[in-house]
Amino acid sequence: MRIDTNTPHVEDGWTQAFLLELRLRGVDGRRIGSALAEVEAHCAESGESARSAFGDPEAYAADLAPAPAPAPPDLARDVATSVLGLAGMLLTLAAIGAWSSGTEVELTTGFLAVSALVVLGTVLIVRLAEPLLRAVVKHWWVAVVGGGAPIALFVAVLVTWRQTVVSAPVLPSLVAGLALLAVHTAVTLHGPDLADPVVGPEGAGGTGTMREGTLSRGLDRIGPWLFPVLTAVMAIPLLLL
Structure with missing residues (x-):
């Protein structure tokens, strides 16, 4: 996948490795954009390749940002939210499957x-x-x-591992699964906006600014609704059986 940062005089592979390394080191989007704009300006003026002028992209990124930033505290929250959504999806699908077959919801050793x-x-x-x-x-x-x-x-x-550990009525299980999905979606929608786009300096004509693709925009928008959408799609064959 090509990353378009409006730096035509910099090799694509060098740009991708440089940008990724700075991201991993916790450098914010505007600083990354400025660094890319500086590299582009030098390569455009001198005719040198980025690797010849600045060396290995990861090593150069390490010089600009010597110490990697610690993992953001929101990461654990995001993972917990994802687990919540997954649990809601699995419980809802189990309840729908049980309702369709006329049985109770069975939590098996495999499920646990x-x-x-x-x-x-x-x-x-x-x-x-x-x-x-x-x-x-x-x-x-x-x-x-x-x-x-x-x-x-x-x-x-x-x-x-299909041994039943515990059985539960369909309706309470379905309500619990849907509630977990609702909580997951609400938490995700009302969580902090962690977007930090790579933006070049003002007056640089867009140099160093990473263009966001249609796929990326679509994934960002569907993100909070991912588990409910997956649940709805996977429930269709269960209801048709």
Whole structure:
């Protein structure tokens, strides 16, 4: 994926690595935009490549921002909110499935194991956020394996461990699931605006300003509604069975 920062004289790969490293070090969007504008101005005037003039992009970013910033305190809140949405989605789907089949909602050993794995996974993601992000950006297959392996594991656990631990009536379970989804959405919508766009300095004619793609804008808008939308889509086949 190409990152458009209106820096035509800077190599795309150098720009991406430089921007990512500054982001990981907690540098704000305006400082990143100014740094990119300076690199662009030098390369345009001198004719040099960014790598020849400034060296390795990660090393140059480290010189500009020597110490990586600590993880933002809102990260744990965001992860907890996501877990809340996931729990609401799973409970709602379980209730719809039970209603469709005329049975009670059954919490199995597999369901509880998957819930524990989700919590463990979110803790690991929080603790290893920086190296994981670096790996995903540098190696596309890490994202594929990281996204597919947990799903395969969850399905295997759910299918294998099917012993019922506790049963619950459909209506209370459905209400509880929908309530969790509502709380997740409300918290997400009313949470702080963490957007920090990369913006170049005034008078630079847009140099250093990262253009936001249609996909990125769409994901930002659907973000708070992601779990309710997924729940609705996944509930359709359950209702049709």
